[in-house]
Amino acid sequence: MSKVAKAALGLMAATLIAKILGFGRELTLASAYGASSTSDAFLVAMNIPAVIFTAIGTSLGTAFIPLYCEVNSSQGEKASIKYTNNIFNVVVLICIVISIIGAIFTPQVVKLFALGFKGETMEKAVYFTRAMILGIPFLGISYIMMAYLQVKENFIIPGLMPVPYNTCIIISILLSVKTSPYILPWGALIGLLGQFLFQLPFAMKKGFIYKPYINLKDEYLKKMLWLVAPVLIGVAVNQINTIVDRTIASTLVEGSISALNYANKLNQFVMGMFIVSISSVVYPMLSKLSTENNKVKFNQSIVKAINIVILLVIPISVGAIILSTPIVKILFQRGEFDARATYMTSVALVFYSIGMIGFGLRDILGKVFYSLQDTRTPMINGAIAMGLNITLNILFVKFTNMQLAGLALATSTAALVTVTMLFTSLRIKIGPFGGKSILLVFIKAIISALLMAVITTIIYRKVSYLLGTGTMKEIITLAVAIGVGAIVYATSIIVLKVDEVNLILNSLKSKIKRS
Known part of the structure; x- marks a missing residue:
């Protein structure tokens, strides 16, 4: 299996873990507070920093990678670290300014996201948001570290980035039930910091060294801002x-x-x-x-x-x-x-x-x-x-x-x-x-998927008829149908000799022979 395929599979596994923990966070919140003013206020407060900075953070990470490669290729490793520190520190300054403005105008910001909030719910939402909006700088530098690790071919750690965040929130929810709901946003704030601290040691292993360097006239900073927009x-x-x-x-x-x-x-x-x-x-x-x-x-x-x-x-x-x-x-x-x-x-x-x-x-x-x-x-x-x-x-x-x-x-x-x-x-x-190769794979995938659809439908109906209704029976029926469908699809694309599948099979065969 190629290095790229291994990295992609590793990232998929990391993403699955992060998503399961995220689902656990939702279940914990639902169990602790149900559909109440506290849960409404907390969900809105978590959403606000995400909406404000996730788009910006994604854009920064996207623009960072090709320019890092350009600096590294033309000027070497030291120059690329210098470039990283410049972006890092500029992002911190911008995020601090955004946090201060957000903390001052928190009531107005909350009204934009939750127009119907009043009374105690509004009071909680303002408090929660004001605390969590302080974490925007942590969110910003987490995205820069994530981009740095990806360009250094470490994909699993960025994929696991939500783990410390969700873990801290789950702990804060459990503690808040025994103490006060007002500790909820502080757990989330620690979680935002945790995302950065979780990635930092791995970035340092890859060569990142922090320096308090800022150059607003740097050509690559200007180029990055031009790409970000x-x-x-x-x-x-x-x-x-x-x-x-x-x-x-x-x-x-x-x-x-x-x-x-x-x-x-x-x-x-x-x-x-x-x-x-x-x-x-x-x-x-x-x-x-x-x-x-x-x-x-x-x-x-x-x-x-x-x-x-x-x-x-x-x-x-x-x-x-x-x-x-x-x-x-x-x-x-x-x-x-x-x-x-x-x-x-x-x-x-x-x-x-x-x-x-x-x-x-x-x-x-x-x-x-x-x-x-x-x-x-x-x-x-x-x-x-x-x-x-x-x-x-x-x-x-x-x-x-x-x-x-x-x-x-x-x-x-x-x-x-x-x-x-x-x-x-x-x-x-x-x-x-390579458009012809893509079209050929697309046609083979469609043929295989249609064959899969016919057999999966038949299997689902027959197993459903045999087992009947009931939650566990329906789960088994669906699992059997999906399993059979996956086998049919995989067999079909192997028979149709799709190159990408043959590469994986040949790699596995060679490993078995070596063993």
Whole structure:
């Protein structure tokens, strides 16, 4: 197995651990405070720093990597450490200013995010937010450390970054039940610091040495700020799409926003587990190859990354379409989440799944352009996609009877159109890069996934008929159907001789022989 594949698998495992712990955090909060004013206030307070800085932090990390590679290649290791310290210290200063402004205007900030909060709930939200907004500098430098570790080919530690954060929050929730809910934000604040401290020793092992160096006239700082702006706009476009979707969903039948949110959570789980893991590993490598002007390996890496995404996402999206109802039922249908909510969420999941390959390839292709220090093309394509998404939302919801399904289909369609535009733009920019290979893998993946869909549907119905209803029986039925489907899909792509699969098989065979 290649070094890139091992790194991607390691990051997937780390991401899974982090997501499980994040789910544990939600369960602990729900168990301790239920649906109360305290939980509402705390959730809003956690969301505010994330919304304020996550987009900025992601943009900084994205712009940092290709420029680090450029500095390291042209001026050496000492200059790249100097560049890292300059970015690090400038980010700290900017974040401190943002924190001070946020602490002064906390009531106004909370009202923007929670207009309906009043009385005790508002008082708690202001207190919680004011404490947590002090952690924005920790959040900022965590993203810089994450980018530094990724460019040094350490991907597992950045993937585990949420672990100390979620652990500290879980501890603070448990302590708050016995003491006071007002210690909740301080646990989260310590968790934000913990994210940075967790990564720091590993960064130092990779050569990072902190120095209080600031040079506002540095050409690479200016270049980075120039690259950050389009990335930030591109991230903001996705946020606007989500806001528009939820706003229109609020005009539909009751529960539409929740159904859209739950279906999107399942879609984002796939994105976080597989797509983000692959793009995080591939991006630093592409940046280095671009800096070295190694066009052959650069193009080969693009094709491999895209083909791996196709091979992973196509069966998942087809599986989600045919098994949407049992998946949603097993995961969510309990308590107040009734059969109606299951139906609405499964419908949204089906139409989100249609565009899953678009979401995945959009992220990979965006990273390809960023590695070429072209942040403008993804921004323009993203803006076009946003306009298309809003137009289709109105068309599907207002002029057809698709309702909730129309919102999800509009998002999927916009993602697929964006990917088509990005492919076209990339071919214009770098010339032919292996489109025939990608198309061939796509066709083989579709054929394998359709065969999988037929057999999985038959198996699910037969096992369901034999076992009957009941939570455990339904879980077993779904697990058997998914397991058989995975075997059918894997066998099919092996028979169809997909290159990426053959590389893995040959690697395993050679290891077995050596053993």
